[in-house]
Amino acid sequence: MPAYDELMAFQRETEALRQVMGRLNWDQETVMPKGAAQQRADELGALESVLHARRTDPRIGDWLGAVDPAALDDVGRAQLRHIRRSYARAVRLPETLSAEIARVTSRAQGIWAEARAADDVGHFLPALTDVVRLKREAAAALAEGGDPYDALLDDYEPGATAEGIAAIFDRLRPRLVELRERIMGAERTPAALAGRFDADGQWALAREVATHFGYDWRHGRLDRSVHPFTSGAGTDVRITTRVDEQEPLGCLYSTLHEVGHGAYEQRIDPAYLLTPLGSGVSMGVHESQSRIYENQLGRSRAFCDWLFGRMTDLFGAAGAPDAEAFHAAVNRVHSGYIRTEADEVHYNLHIMLRFDLERDLIAGRLEVSDLEEAWNARFEADFGVKVDRPANGVLQDVHWSVGLFGYFPTYSLGNIYAGCLYTALRAAVPTLDDDLARGHAERATAWLRESLQRHGGLYEPAEVIERACGFAPHEGPLLDYLDAKFEALYGL
Template sequence: MGAYDDLIAYERETQALAQVMGRLSWDQETVMPKGAAHQRAEEMGALESVLHRRRTDPRVGEWLEAVDETALDHAARAQLRHILRGYIRAMRLPETLSSQIARVTSRAQGIWAEARAADDVAHFLPTLAEVVRLKREEAAALAQGGDPYDALLDDYEPGATGAGIAAMFDRMRPRLVELRERILGSDRHPAPLSGRFGAEGQMTVAREVASHFGYDWRHGRLDHSVHPFTSGSGTDVRITTRVDEGDPLNCLYSTLHEVGHGAYEQGIDPAYLLSPLGEGVSMGVHESQSRIYENQLGRSRAFCGWLHARLAEVFGQSGAADADAFYAAVNRVHSGYIRTEADEVHYNLHIMLRFDLERELIAGRLEVADLEEAWNERFQSDFGVAVDKPSNGVLQDVHWSVGLFGYFPTYTLGNVYAGCLYTALCAAVPSLDDDLARGHAETATAWLRENVQRHGGLYEPAEVIQRACGFDPHEGPLLDYLEAKFGALYRL
């Protein structure tokens, strides 16, 4: 057991340093003085070098070879699997390539932001072409003859393949397109909320909701940031939200989304603290937690009834005529351009568009010069609207500028997993709707903790969902849920 213990002790220190890196990002997005950006980049660069050297340290390879797997239990073998996967990825990537990618994407993010602000695609394309070229190189190095896109995807969703996801998306897309068309063709046009909602009151309700959904304040905190996010693992898992005084749903559902991510990290078995098992197992499973909190629970009729009353108490009005109108406003379907503002029906169509385009880009079947046209054509076909300007189209997301290829499909995987989990959750917790009608979801969190969250990285992504639900994950439950929910809401 010598080699295994040495390896785990070494990984523990690496994980601790990786947590420190996370704190620096959190600090940067929430409290860092504006003038500190350059120095911070240098601090993070120095720490990244330390982490890179640790991850490619030859001793890791030696320990991995020396370990006697037969003497290990299931959890220890899972630890090894994660370490081996990370080591292989780190070793396959030439250091010159990864530092080149770090440099180019850091610059590209700034150029993307400028291009988006100016609605100027041409300003961004040369840099994006450079990013794509480097990511193709990275994908080839990681794939070692296998599928390059799968090699990138594997970093976010181990075990998933581009072909498998494409097949699932092909099954989902017609039903989603049909649903959106029936909704938009219906005679129901719910109004959005109206009125002003003070920032302090929104944060009061956000904190209350986070508590009611089981967020643990002893091991977390809620702050403001431009883009909401969750940061950290183990006993220090922080979430952020944002406030728009014209739209309290922005703050509240951002909070609920991040509470889902946060509850996952907070719910992992403490025995896995600072080990490879001590983090959410994949982006897809992570997103399943954020989505089930935000959508299936948070946007349910039961919870909306409570939230409507609570907003009326705090602000003197909820922005809607009654609880039903509030529920309809929360779930209003509209054919918008922007992924992050999309309703549950449109969201996955946004993802499928991106998935198909990025897969073609990495495969070399689509070039950056043709990307905007491809985007606009596909948007017209799936959303029935022409893109009016690049910031509402190909320039809207940060992901590609920072080199995130293979990340987008995990959002929809998360929705699919959430659909499966919600079916199982409803069967397991008969009181769920009553609890939500009182504004509480601790019973849901308890079930999710026991069946998903506590396992951390113990099982592979699809396996953790299969074990929780008792069936292999598939898109059926999500589509059934969407058709039932919006069929009723829009009286289809």
Template sequence: MGAFDDLMAFQRETEALAQVMGRLGWDQETVMPRGAAQQRADEMGALESVLHARRTDLRIGDWLAAVDEGALDQAGRAQLRHIRRSFARATKLPDRLSAEIARVTSRAQGIWAEARAADDVAHFLPILTEVVRLKREEAAALAEGGDPYDALLDDYEPGATAQGIAAIFDRMRPRLVELRERIMGSGRSPAALSGHFPTEGQMVLAREVATRFGYDWRHGRLDHSVHPFTSGSGTDVRITTRVDEGEPLGCLYSTLHEVGHGAYEQGIDPAYRLTPLGAGVSMGVHESQSRIYENQLGRSRAFCGWLHARMTELFGNSGAPDPDAFYAAVNRVHSGFIRTEADEVHYNLHIMLRFDLERDLIAGRLEVADLEAAWNARFLADFGLAVDRPANGVLQDVHWSVGLFGYFPTYTLGNVYAGCLYTALRAAVPSLDADLARGHAEPATAWLAAHLQRHGGLYLPGETIERACGFAPHEGPLMDYLDAKFGALYDL
């Protein structure tokens, strides 16, 4: 066991340093002075060089070869699986490339935020061109002759392929489009919320809802950022949100979404802390938690009844006179520009757009200079709307600025997984609606913690979902849920 113990001691130090780098990223997005961007980029690049050197340390290969896998328990074998995979990927990338990606994406994140605020695409395109060039180089090195996009996708959803995801999307798209057309032809048009919703009140409600959904404030915090995100694992898991005083649902449901991510990280078995098993197994599984918290639970008729009463206490008249009108407003279907504010019917169409565009970018079929035009043309075709300004179009997401190519499709995979989990959850917790109607999400989130979150990276992504649900994941439960929910809402 000496080799395994040495390997794990080394790995824990690497994981600890990675957490430090994540904290630098959190700081950059929340409280870092604007003038510190270049220095932070240098700091991130330096730390990435240290991490890359550790991840490619030749001793890892020696330790892996020396370990007697037959003497390990299930968790030990899973640790080896993750370490082998990470070592194989890291050794394909030169240190120069890893450090340059860290430096450039750190700079690009700040430039993107400036460009988004100013609706200035031209300000962002030069740095995005650098990011895409580097990610193409990384993809080629990792793919070793295979599909470059698959190589990037594997970083977020191990084992997934673009071809497999495209097949799922091809099965979903006709049902989504057909459902949307039926809704738009229903003659029903629920009113949106209206009024003034002060920041202080929104944050009070966001914190209260986070608590009701099981977020552990002893090991977490909630801050503001341009684009909501979750950072950290174990005993330090931080979430962010954003506030618009004319539209309270963005803050509330962004918070709930990030609480799902945060609760997953907080709920992992403490024995796995600062090891490869001590984080979510994939972004698709991670998104299954954020999406089920946000949608199947947070946007349910039962929970909306409680939420309507609470919002009336905090803000008075919100434009929704009763719980049914509030539920309809929360789930109002409309062809909006912003992915994070999209209803459940349109959301996956937003993801499909990004998936196709970023595949073309990595493959060289699309260049950065043509990206805005390609986005706008595709959006008009898919949503019937002409993009009115870049912040509502190609500049709305942070992902490409920080090099997260391959991440977007995991949102829809997360929705698919969430549909499966919700089917199992309803069977396992018969009191679910009654609980949510009282504002009690804990029975549902406790079931998710026990059946999925505590395992961290112990199992493969698909296996994680199958063990929790009792069946292999597929898109059927999600699509059936959407048909039933919106069929009832719009009397289809």
């Protein structure tokens, strides 16, 4: 149909420009000189104005009205579903607001990095105040009388609601807290890794692990950034990590986490390139890939056996006396400050804290000036320790500086989806433990590619998980996995 062909040609150009904008953001976080921050903010604002004009072009409405969905196949109808949803959202936002958000968040991201390095909350709060003001305005415009936070959440997990997320968290929290209390009372107390681990060796091992888990270096690269992230889609997907010579697990598992994201984007059906189906369907599904790579596979006893040997080869010692102690150190449960370094038992508690705080910020029940105090009080109540400095507290995450309100709960959704996928994966790949003990993840990642990754945005989030697993996603498999794993580790 001519209308459909014209719509898709227009959409491909829009998607290409969106990828260019993503590349500018990648550059800003990795190699851009500090003095370019203001110019980059203006560049991103200008490009966002162009993209907003394309997303709200009246011809999109005309083309959508002229296309008969019944004449399309499943792929065509899925393309229309995404375009219609995007168009309906875009026309609610004024172009000036979209451009201003792009400019302000670009500038705020650099200010956040400076404030985090200096442990100076006051340096960041004025910029965050501007971001929150603009996101409240955007949320109100998108919600059209509904829940403003739901309107922001829909950007990352279409169809999800704050009420639904809160209900999931209400079911997760009791068993997580109960498991944590049993662990904290256990007689076993695994030691953390000890020693110094050369940065070049960490980097080499991170690249080796990424290769074993299927990251395609022909269409990707690994760089350093303050906060690890993944950028791009299709044939250009880039990941970053960070290195600390005192703490090698941060580099290794941040890399594995981002490889999960990157592999998802790299393995989507090439026929969907530069279309709405050519990216991951939601951040919850995206996080299911990063979390299953990082945790269920990467922190398994089998893979830790292999990793222990490689660390001994590279560093002369792995920081633990044997593979069993190494596995326990990798999975050690402790009330740490940093979300990205949190163990699997505490991780979702970190997310619940952020979810509640950002809902209150968007609703106006909490002001930016009171955010640090609210964070510190909630952290002490949930984790039993006081925040020692802002970089370990309210300044640790990049998300709010770049306006990603509604993003945090998708991490926990990803954990839930990963729990379901892992149950199905173990049934589908009976050699999984033997494979991982040799450092091989090919059969596991091949199953994820065929069952989920290749579909991109073809199905709705919960549907693609159900298709892969054979059952509707729910929190039970995750909680059962955590109980079994940590009861064994701690002799409960």
